[in-house]
Amino acid sequence: MKRSVFFISDRTGISAEIFGRALLSQFEHEIEFDEKTLPFIDTADKAAEARKMIEEAYQQSSDRPLVFDTIVNPDIRAIIHQSPALIMDFFQTFIGPLEKELKTASSFTVGRHHAYDRSGEYNNRIKAVNFALNSDDGASMKYFDDAEVILLGVSRCGKTPTSLYMAMQFGIFAANYPFVSDDMDKLTLPAELKKNKSKLFGLTIDPNRLHEIRTQRRANSQYASLQQCRLEVRLVEMLYKKENIPCLNTSSKSIEEIAVLILERCELERRTF
Amino acid sequence: MKRSVFFISDRTGISAEIFGRALLSQFEHEIEFDEKTLPFIDTADKAAEARKMIEEAYQQSSDRPLVFDTIVNPDIRAIIHQSPALIMDFFQTFIGPLEKELKTASSFTVGRHHAYDRSGEYNNRIKAVNFALNSDDGASMKYFDDAEVILLGVSRCGKTPTSLYMAMQFGIFAANYPFVSDDMDKLTLPAELKKNKSKLFGLTIDPNRLHEIRTQRRANSQYASLQQCRLEVRLVEMLYKKENIPCLNTSSKSIEEIAVLILERCELERRTF
Numbered sequence: 001m002k003r004s005v006f007f008i009s010d011r012t013g014i015s016a017e018i019f020g021r022a023l024l025s026q027f028e029h030e031i032e033f034d035e036k037t038l039p040f041i042d043t044a045d046k047a048a049e050a051r052k053m054i055e056e057a058y059q060q061s062s063d064r065p066l067v068f069d070t071i072v073n074p075d076i077r078a079i080i081h082q083s084p085a086l087i088m089d090f091f092q093t094f095i096g097p098l099e100k101e102l103k104t105a106s107s108f109t110v111g112r113h114h115a116y117d118r119s120g121e122y123n124n125r126i127k128a129v130n131f132a133l134n135s136d137d138g139a140s141m142k143y144f145d146d147a148e149v150i151l152l153g154v155s156r157c158g159k160t161p162t163s164l165y166m167a168m169q170f171g172i173f174a175a176n177y178p179f180v181s182d183d184m185d186k187l188t189l190p191a192e193l194k195k196n197k198s199k200l201f202g203l204t205i206d207p208n209r210l211h212e213i214r215t216q217r218r219a220n221s222q223y224a225s226l227q228q229c230r231l232e233v234r235l236v237e238m239l240y241k242k243e244n245i246p247c248l249n250t251s252s253k254s255i256e257e258i259a260v261l262i263l264e265r266c267e268l269e270r271r272t273f
Numbered sequence: 274m275k276r277s278v279f280f281i282s283d284r285t286g287i288s289a290e291i292f293g294r295a296l297l298s299q300f301e302h303e304i305e306f307d308e309k310t311l312p313f314i315d316t317a318d319k320a321a322e323a324r325k326m327i328e329e330a331y332q333q334s335s336d337r338p339l340v341f342d343t344i345v346n347p348d349i350r351a352i353i354h355q356s357p358a359l360i361m362d363f364f365q366t367f368i369g370p371l372e373k374e375l376k377t378a379s380s381f382t383v384g385r386h387h388a389y390d391r392s393g394e395y396n397n398r399i400k401a402v403n404f405a406l407n408s409d410d411g412a413s414m415k416y417f418d419d420a421e422v423i424l425l426g427v428s429r430c431g432k433t434p435t436s437l438y439m440a441m442q443f444g445i446f447a448a449n450y451p452f453v454s455d456d457m458d459k460l461t462l463p464a465e466l467k468k469n470k471s472k473l474f475g476l477t478i479d480p481n482r483l484h485e486i487r488t489q490r491r492a493n494s495q496y497a498s499l500q501q502c503r504l505e506v507r508l509v510e511m512l513y514k515k516e517n518i519p520c521l522n523t524s525s526k527s528i529e530e531i532a533v534l535i536l537e538r539c540e541l542e543r544r545t546f
């Protein structure tokens with residue numbers, strides 16, 4: 001029997017999920033969870049309905065559900081808190097100590113994203129995503145001058161998801177350039193990259209993992225062969241070394257980790273909202 | 274004088290930022306914060322260095338800094354907790370009650386992303402991002418059969434960032450199709466869309482906002498003119514109505530909100546990690 005879990009929010013529920021999952025991950029070696037997200041619980045009626053769902057989950061099980069909530073409004077929160085559940089409340093827990101420390105009452109406005117949507121930060125994020133798309137895969141090298149960082153690497157080593165994530169999460173203008181055999185044969189950087197050398201960051205990957213990824217894409221091709229993957233990785237790593245380009249092996253890292261490690265090494269500032 | 278804030282994590286710091294910023298947003302009407310993220314604090318030495326940074330921030334100010342941390346390892350956490358700061362500790366606060374409720378000790382492993390990277394969930398996420406890229410802007414309609422949702426809308430109403438976000442955050446296969454004047458003149462759906470009618474979801478936008486966005490891209494063009502924006506939005510909304518396609522106005526919503534509202538309306542399951 002899985003343990004019922006509810007992530008409840010007056011907005012998207014994404015923060016409540018991140019909050020709850022980080023904690024639940026500490027127990028997954030022992031317990032299976034049945035997770036449900038209830039977003040936009042922003043009226044008393046919706047809260048009563050959510051409470052009913054929690055009650056039903058409790059009736060169907062011998063254990064009370066776990067509830068992770070990030071509801072800002074105290075009245076709506078109170079309705080959820082009457083549920084037969086272990087309530088892990090994000091705002092209630094931390095707002096009190098913060099109010100005391102800052103000697104200021106919290107505004108109890110719902111979220112901050114809304115206010116920020118209209119601001120330059122939001123536009124910047126969309127611009128960064130469009131930039132990553134327009135300059136993806138070396139599509140147009142004219143973008144390199146405007147990039148904050150240019151990711152290099154062989155095909156399928158993680159450049160595109162990383163540059164998109166950096167744009168979406170941090171508002172960073174990240175371009176990327178895929179090495180093609182011509183660059184690798186000559187072991188040189190194209191002129192457009194040389195011009196922007198301080199922005200270059202190399203990605204590399206374990207050849208076996210690359211072989212696996214490329215096989216999913218184009219099985220039994222020359223492109224996916226282990227031999228080809230080994231050759232490309234060896235050449236690209238030689239080039240990074242020769243040109244003194246900082247680099248990172250992506251094989252066992254999540255996109256988040258790769259993105260943050262690049263921010264650190266390139267001393268780029270997070271531009272979040 | 275801004276109040277010093279540190280987001281500290283043994284991993285990327287993204288959760289610590291989300292955690293801290295959600296709380297700080299409740300005080301921004303009164304107080305300005307100077308935020309710094311310290312990721313990958315996973316050794317005693319790094320923790321001691323972080324503590325030193327907190328001490329320095331304290332010495333330069335009359336107020337003690339605020340520290341939001343998501344460090345799992347209790348020994349490393351203890352070093353941070355000796356700092357002269359208001360400590361808002363995520364794991365310490367909630368792990369105790371959870372252990373008691375679940376009658377299980379937490380695993381105290383660092384994060385879960387690592388373990389998950391190698392799993393199908395991670396691959397699915399990358400596949401979803403690639404799917405969004407390959408099928409972007411109606412690039413190739415052959416992808417529509419594999420899509421879970423197909424976003425419709427005029428140019429620059431938010432289709433691309435939304436489909437990428439749905440892929441990155443939720444692992445959803447979202448394609449998108451931009452209406453071109455030919456579809457709009459005839460007020461019909463192309464055959465490839467008709468075939469997948471149950472997957473269609475329309476985005477719409479306030480014409481003034483659209484005019485603003487398009488002007489940033491191509492000022493003084495016919496494409497960006499308010500008249501053209503009004504016409505396109507009117508036609509596309511008529512088409513949604515005629516074809517009974519569910520739709521959403523994106524004008525005052527964040528990408529997160531748009532994505533979650535679509536999940537809800539289309540009854541798509543979040544496939545997160």
